[in-house]
Amino acid sequence: MSPRIYPSLIQVTRETHEAPAAIENRVTRAGGTNRYGEPHFRVVWGGARLAWIGGKWIDRDASGNIVREAVEVRRVPKYLPLDRWHVERWLPPESYGSPEEWEAQTTEIEDGIRIAALGPYPSRGDYEHCFTLESTAGEFIPLTVAACDWIVRAVEWARRQPRSHLRGAVAARETRRARDWEQNVDVVLDEEFSAAK
Amino acid sequence: MAQMQNAQSVALQLEKVRDKLPLLYERDDILLTMIQQRGDVERVSSRNMRLPLQIRPGGKAGLANMDGGDLGRGSGTVYDVAQVSPVFFRHAVEVTKLVEYASNAPEKAVENAAKREVKNAMAQFRSFLDKLVQTNGNGVLGTIASIGGSTFTMAKPPGSMLVYYNQTIQVYDPTLTTNRGSCNVTAVDPFGSTITVDAVPGGTSANDVIVHDGLSGAQPVSLFGILYHQSNATTGTWLNLNRATYPVELATPRVNGNNSALTPGAVRLAINKVRKALGSNQVSKLIAYTSLEQEHQWEQLGVTISQIIKEGAGGRASDLDLLFTGEKSMAGVPIKSSINANQSRVDFLDLSHWGRAVMQDIDFYDVGGQTVFPIYGASGGLASAYIFYFVTGFQVWNESPRSGAFIDNLAIPSGY
Numbered sequence: 001m002s003p004r005i006y007p008s009l010i011q012v013t014r015e016t017h018e019a020p021a022a023i024e025n026r027v028t029r030a031g032g033t034n035r036y037g038e039p040h041f042r043v044v045w046g047g048a049r050l051a052w053i054g055g056k057w058i059d060r061d062a063s064g065n066i067v068r069e070a071v072e073v074r075r076v077p078k079y080l081p082l083d084r085w086h087v088e089r090w091l092p093p094e095s096y097g098s099p100e101e102w103e104a105q106t107t108e109i110e111d112g113i114r115i116a117a118l119g120p121y122p123s124r125g126d127y128e129h130c131f132t133l134e135s136t137a138g139e140f141i142p143l144t145v146a147a148c149d150w151i152v153r154a155v156e157w158a159r160r161q162p163r164s165h166l167r168g169a170v171a172a173r174e175t176r177r178a179r180d181w182e183q184n185v186d187v188v189l190d191e192e193f194s195a196a197k
Numbered sequence: 198m199a200q201m202q203n204a205q206s207v208a209l210q211l212e213k214v215r216d217k218l219p220l221l222y223e224r225d226d227i228l229l230t231m232i233q234q235r236g237d238v239e240r241v242s243s244r245n246m247r248l249p250l251q252i253r254p255g256g257k258a259g260l261a262n263m264d265g266g267d268l269g270r271g272s273g274t275v276y277d278v279a280q281v282s283p284v285f286f287r288h289a290v291e292v293t294k295l296v297e298y299a300s301n302a303p304e305k306a307v308e309n310a311a312k313r314e315v316k317n318a319m320a321q322f323r324s325f326l327d328k329l330v331q332t333n334g335n336g337v338l339g340t341i342a343s344i345g346g347s348t349f350t351m352a353k354p355p356g357s358m359l360v361y362y363n364q365t366i367q368v369y370d371p372t373l374t375t376n377r378g379s380c381n382v383t384a385v386d387p388f389g390s391t392i393t394v395d396a397v398p399g400g401t402s403a404n405d406v407i408v409h410d411g412l413s414g415a416q417p418v419s420l421f422g423i424l425y426h427q428s429n430a431t432t433g434t435w436l437n438l439n440r441a442t443y444p445v446e447l448a449t450p451r452v453n454g455n456n457s458a459l460t461p462g463a464v465r466l467a468i469n470k471v472r473k474a475l476g477s478n479q480v481s482k483l484i485a486y487t488s489l490e491q492e493h494q495w496e497q498l499g500v501t502i503s504q505i506i507k508e509g510a511g512g513r514a515s516d517l518d519l520l521f522t523g524e525k526s527m528a529g530v531p532i533k534s535s536i537n538a539n540q541s542r543v544d545f546l547d548l549s550h551w552g553r554a555v556m557q558d559i560d561f562y563d564v565g566g567q568t569v570f571p572i573y574g575a576s577g578g579l580a581s582a583y584i585f586y587f588v589t590g591f592q593v594w595n596e597s598p599r600s601g602a603f604i605d606n607l608a609i610p611s612g613y
Contacts, residue, residue: 066254158503169505192214
């Protein structure tokens with residue numbers, strides 16, 4: 001039996017946006033559609049993308065003091081930061097295991113109450129985070145067709161690569177990190193040792 | 198006389214490089230150096246460093262009857278003090294005179310021996326300490342699954358990842374009570390999870406554990422690593438506090454991977470545990486610290502910009518450098534992976550709550566200004582070699598175990 005979900009009675013208002021239709025169309029063309037005819041990829045605003053989170057919530061005031069504890073399911077923004085665009089990719093239901101496995105893994109017991117920590121089983125799959133549109137310094141980047149198109153094509157292209165290539169790229173990065181460190185050390189030590197002679 | 202002059206020359210060179218040691222020690226992708234020294238508390242004496250913790254809230258709130266009703270009694274905040282004592286580590290480097298003579302001029306060798314040994318030793322010492330920061334605070338580098346001759350097959354995780362060639366190790370019984378003796382590692386196979394030693398200590402058997410050199414006695418204490426601070430245990434001690442006294446407050450939220458592959462659901466469960474404990478928006482400082490194996494597994498899900506793109510193999514890297522150079526993420530949390538990290542875990546860490554209590558920054562071991570020491574031969578005379586040491590004394594602390602979360606028991610992808 002699936003755990004019951006009690007939606008919060010409190011309505012929290014937050015800034016929400018929807019991606020323009022032109023961008024949605026472009027992303028759909030780049031990534032294709034799933035078995036339900038829905039796009040593989042989509043762009044969502046952080047504050048508008050909500051997900052179920054169930055369990056024991058500890059609410060704090062601005063100073064970090066606990067003001068309330070409650071065992072409940074809340075529908076809250078799935079991704080942070082709230083004020084950024086996020087690119088998501090659809091994953092099929094089998095990515096989440098069977099409904100039984102989902103219930104076994106995500107049912108938590110808090111204060112004797114069984115609660116669905118991630119809400120109901122995603123029987124039609126769900127969209128998961130791929131990329132947050134922000135600069136390397138964490139600053140806001142406006143939504144552009146070019147950026148979304150590039151991200152979708154990059155993720156799709158990488159997904160088709162053989163496992164050995166993906167693994168090789170990670171190994172190559174580690175080699176490069178070690179080499180970079182060695183080169184930096186050589187510069188420092190060459191200077192110091194030559195000065196000491 | 199010539200020998201001493203050469204040793205003094207090496208000493209002079211090492212002295213020159215001395216103030217560069219911290220720079221050589223740091224590397225921004227190594228967990229140990231991601232954990233910062235904290236300016237207000239890092240300098241500690243031989244007494245314990247104290248970390249006051251506000252563990253439980255105080256006060257009693259409730260409905261009140263103001264028509265003569267009883268307003269009830271109150272309560273206060275519960276504080277306690279965690280304590281940290283630095284532990285010392287050393288790395289000994291020994292160079293023979295022949296190596297030095299053969300490399301002390303450009304026409305003989307491209308690099309002089311002292312320079313090469315400083316470089317290699319810094320890399321090795323840093324690697325050793327970073328391996329320790331993956332552990333449980335007791336110096337255990339691995340568990341022996343089986344023994345064949347002088348080769349140990351190590352249980353995975355961590356397999357033989359935390360051991361290096363020529364390291365001196367010790368074998369303890371599974372309860373960390375009996376020290377069976379020490380030996381030297383003569384071969385390490387990280388893919389086969391085996392290590393070979395020069396002489397197996399007497400009594401060594403399956404399920405015994407390997408610890409690093411220098412530890413002694415029962416229940417040895419070493420560097421407090423991730424497995425120590427990110428634990429949901431409710432028994433034992435944590436920074437001198439009894440876990441049983443605060444079973445909820447000192448436990449880090451855990452998701453059991455159940456020997457299955459990493460899934461988005463498990464990641465969301467772990468992150469959500471932090472959000473529920475600290476407030477829904479308090480995860481912005483988290484990093485997902487994991488092994489290359491689990492990073493690869495996450496890439497397999499096809500929900501991230503792959504390393505293969507970031508390495509430029511896609512050939513389109515220059516299109517959008519601004520995005521391309523961004524962090525690889527796991528459900529929006531930046532991934533930091535390490536070759537030393539536990540292969541079956543993902544740890545979500547808020548490093549703003551972690552710190553290093555340092556008594557001695559990394560430096561050459563110094564006796565009255567002397568940093569290079571002669572080696573003595575069996576006769577009592579000098580041997581044609583010299584030795585120098587790197588030393589450091591510190592401990593790793595975490596002031597908020599509930600600010601993180603972890604997934605453990607994940608399946609390790611094939612091919613590793």
